[in-house]
Amino acid sequence: MMDLGTYGNSTPMARKIASGYDVPEGVDIRGRYDEEFAKILTKDALQFVAVLQREFRSHIKYAVECRREAKTRYNEGAVPGFDPATRNIREGEWKCAAVPPSVADRRVEITGPVERKMIINALNSGAKVFMADCEDALSPSWENLMRGQVNLKDAVDGSITFHDRARNRVYKLNDEIAKLFVRPRGWHLPEAHIFIDGEPATGCLVDFGLYFYHNHAAFRRSQGAGFGPFFYLPKMEHSREAKIWNSVFERAEKVAGIERGSIRATVLIETLPAVFQMDEILYELRDHSVGLNCGRWDYIFSYVKTFQAHPDRLLPDRVQVGMTQHFMRSYSDLLIRTCHRRGVHAMGGMAAQIPIRDDPAANEAALDLVKKDKLREVKAGHDGTWAAHPGLIPACMEVFTNNMGSAPNQIQTMKREDSATLTEEDLLQRPRGLRTMDGLRLNTRVGIQYLAAWLTGSGSVPLYNLMEDAATAEISRVQNWQWLKYGVELNGDGLGVKVTKELFGRVVEEEMARIEREVGKDKFQKGMYKEACKIFTRQCTAPILDDFLTLDAYNHIVIYHPKGSSSL
Missing domain, CATH: 3.20.20.360 (Malate synthase, domain 3)
Incomplete structure (x- = not known):
């Protein structure tokens, strides 16, 4: 057993709180109580996590701030090197x-x-x-x-x-x-x-x-x-x-x-x-x-x-x-x-x-x-x-x-x-290739379906014979955002149409109808497709690109339970 008493800023003494978990000083668990989870969330294990958090949180915050500064430089015209x-x-x-x-x-x-x-x-x-x-x-x-x-x-x-x-x-x-x-x-x-x-x-x-x-x-x-x-x-x-x-x-x-x-x-x-x-x-x-x-x-x-x-x-x-x-x-x-x-x-x-x-x-x-x-x-x-x-x-x-x-x-x-x-x-080197209406539609369809699954607890989703995860959903989101921001002309379909909010709105409506046909009306109505559509559409049309799709969507899956509650 690890001896954690000499590390960190908290006392090793534990106190029982109303959540049901036995926690060290300074730690508060707001998730649902479960007897199986309690075998993982032991006092000593939580103390170890707290030791790491207290020692490294300032370093982590600095690293994240450095990311923001680098993004500002790139947005002002610089490139990585x-x-x-x-x-x-x-x-x-x-x-x-x-x-x-x-x-x-x-x-x-x-x-x-x-x-x-x-x-x-x-x-x-x-x-x-x-x-x-x-x-x-x-x-x-x-x-x-x-x-x-x-x-x-x-x-x-x-x-x-x-x-x-x-x-x-x-x-x-x-x-x-x-x-x-x-x-x-x-x-x-x-x-x-x-x-x-x-x-x-x-x-x-x-x-x-x-x-x-x-x-x-x-x-x-x-x-x-x-x-x-x-x-x-x-x-x-x-x-x-x-x-x-x-x-x-x-x-x-x-x-x-x-x-x-x-x-x-x-x-x-x-x-x-x-x-x-x-x-x-x-x-x-x-x-x-x-x-x-x-x-x-x-x-x-x-x-x-x-x-x-x-x-x-x-x-x-x-x-x-x-x-x-x-x-x-x-x-x-x-x-x-x-x-x-x-x-x-x-x-x-x-x-x-x-x-x-x-x-x-x-x-x-x-x-x-x-x-x-x-x-x-x-x-x-x-x-x-x-x-x-x-x-x-x-x-x-x-x-x-x-x-x-x-x-x-x-x-x-x-x-x-x-x-x-x-x-x-x-x-x-700049990538080569065509930008097409089919590409815009696929991005939209995949992004919405993945996010709907993610909101209901599935982070790895089979779609159109590929296993999609957050990374591929992110490509769909940021590419739509990029094409909208710069009014890209879709040059692979012989249409010569520009990507606008109006066009994107029609694509979203049509792809939602297609999703409903593909998954079935009952599953569509019971699922999180409409909520996912709102989040995905908002992120694709936002004036400033969100760093991560999942960071914004995370707020929708955080569930705080009343202390002492163990219900699902």
Whole structure:
């Protein structure tokens, strides 16, 4: 058991409050009481989260303020670039700590929310790693997050099961399972159901803190060498944010009494500013890093957001912004070269396709696209890739194994070219393609349906044979906003019409009618489609672009319960 009495600003003495949870001084839980949740929200676990919150909240606030200042610069005409002040880090010959043997082979990883059945199926999927997601694939309701912590604890100790009563089937773990990584929320998201010293806790510190506190000892026992837990870190824009995470890891290791460097993390490079900070991010996390990942959907979203005030950088339809675009291919290549130079994994992007069970020909065509994408990744030098559905694991595994053989990764075997040949211009090149009415309609239809599902608790949603999450919904939102702001002419349909609020209003009305036809009138009326339409339309037509769709929508899923209440 961790000894937390000497850390933080609060006394270790606990007090019982009317919510039913046993909490340390300064902590207030406003979410529903549940006996299962209480096993996670123990006094000592909450004290650990409070220690992290009190020590790092000022650093987090500063990092978020730096993001705002950078946005102002970009809105005034500046563009991201390499920092001259950290040139010595980029040109130095340092390396990260050696990759732990237990996670040396990550050739296929599956991702999904921390739902009980999903966790079991993903760990049993045949993938090398399962990234359990508290971020883009999860609607961050109190129920989802706390139930997710319960599920993760059961998964780590091997006791997790799930009884599907509809199918009368019990799911449990196989003897051989994937390695477990966890992705907490980004720095910008609060946890409004837990207050520490009168303000909402930082969401990622809640996610990390509760998971680490309850599970670090199990990793130490199972891994032998003392490595783990393992994490994915999202939404960074600058190495100062990696430095905060490194300090959080060091503090956690110290409090738990485990070796420095036991915690390992992969950083998602999914913002445009971060692509110019990859060496610096790895340097800050060099004792705790196991690589970087191409979070390509969020990266596209970030491209639009970063250049929201640059009318010369309008994106074509989102389906045309793939890895063959020069700026996307350059981003992938630089990530591979940077990671291999520093001795860590360079992970590829998401295959978002899902099996099309009622159309074999369409399913085969979709699978062929997946194989081609994965072949491009492994030949470029990626050490592994992502899939959103267990049905894609065999195809992805076959492509990587055929090209990597028995080697666990390509860190040492892939010939490394000089990353200096990739310039700022390569990484910022304007994307090419057409903007069409079909693209505007698809953005609208997907954005509304995803948000409707998110508001009712589902953060990972199958739509039109793709698995959509918050990142793809964000592309839909910001692209609509960009086209509206600049009155884009739709040039792919031979129509030559400009995107105006009037046109967009008609598109929204027509796509809502289509959604109702597709999902059925009864489901449409009972769902949150109308509320989602209001939120999505408001964000698409706002004079100032909101930083995140989910940050605004989060207020709609925060539910405070009267103290002592345990009702749903």
